Amino acid sequence: MDPMNRAKELIERQIPDAIVEVSDLTGTRDHVSLLVASDVFKGKNLLEQHRMVMDILKEEFSQELHAVQIKTMTKEKRMNS
Amino acid sequence: MSDNPFQILDDQPSPPQLGEEIGETQGSDLQKKIQSLTNCADIVLFMKGNPQSPQCGFSANAVGILNQMGKPFKTFDILSDIDVRQGLKEYSNWPTYPQLYVKGELVGGNDILMEMHREGNLQKLFDTL
Numbered sequence: 453m454d455p456m457n458r459a460k461e462l463i464e465r466q467i468p469d470a471i472v473e474v475s476d477l478t479g480t481r482d483h484v485s486l487l488v489a490s491d492v493f494k495g496k497n498l499l500e501q502h503r504m505v506m507d508i509l510k511e512e513f514s515q516e517l518h519a520v521q522i523k524t525m526t527k528e529k530r531m532n533s
Numbered sequence: 534m535s536d537n538p539f540q541i542l543d544d545q546p547s548p549p550q551l552g553e554e555i556g557e558t559q560g561s562d563l564q565k566k567i568q569s570l571t572n573c574a575d576i577v578l579f580m581k582g583n584p585q586s587p588q589c590g591f592s593a594n595a596v597g598i599l600n601q602m603g604k605p606f607k608t609f610d611i612l613s614d615i616d617v618r619q620g621l622k623e624y625s626n627w628p629t630y631p632q633l634y635v636k637g638e639l640v641g642g643n644d645i646l647m648e649m650h651r652e653g654n655l656q657k658l659f660d661t662l
Binding site: 498499502503506507509510513519520521522523 | 591626627628629639640641642643644645648649
C-alpha cells in the first residue's frame with residue numbers, strides 16, 4: 453500500500469469518527485494533502501489539532517511519507533463547507 | 534538535497550560522511566542551544582536554507598508570509614546543524630519543517646502559518662509583540 457492510503461487508514465483507525473480526504477500533491481503519492489474532519493478537534497486550537505494528526509503519522513514520516521498539507525475541522529464545519 | 538520543491542521533510546539522517554559537519558552538541562547542551570535559538574528573537578523561523586535561498590517550497594512560502602507582516606524576524610537554517618535539525622523535532626514534537634516560533638513557543642508549520650494568515654490571526658498575534 454502506498455504512503456498516501458496508509459496515512460488515510462492510520463488516521464481512520466486512530467480517529468474512528470473521522471472523515472478523511474486525501475489527494476496527491478505531486479503525483480508521487482508521498483506528498484499528500486489531507487483533510488480530516490472529526491469532533492475530537494472540538495475545543496482544540498489549530499496547533500493541537502494538527503499535532504494530533506502529525507503524531508498519528510509520525511512513523512510514516514520516517515518511512516516513505518515526505519510531506520503533508522493538513523486541514524482539520526469539526527464534522528459540523530465540514531458539513532457546512 | 535533533492536531539488537524537489539516540496540521536499541519539506543528530511544529523510545532519516547544519513548550517517549555523517551567524511552567532512553560532513555558532525556554535530557557535537559548532545560543532550561542538555563542541545564536543549565540549552567535549542568532554548569536559546571527559539572528565544573533569540575520574538576519571531577524565529579526554523580527553515581531549510583535562508584530567506585535569500587530557501588531550499589524547499591514550504592520554507593520559501595513561510596518566508597513570503599513573514600515578509601508581508603512588517604515585523605523583523607530571525608531565521609535558522611536547519612540544514613546547517615544536524616543536531617538542531619533532529620533535536621528540534623523532539624523538543625517541539627513536530628516532525629516537519631519549517632517551524633515558526635513566537636516568543637519561544639511553536640506556532641506551527643506551513644499549513645498553520647497559511648491558515649492563520651488567511652484568517653488574519655497571524656497579524657493579530659504579531660501586533661501583540
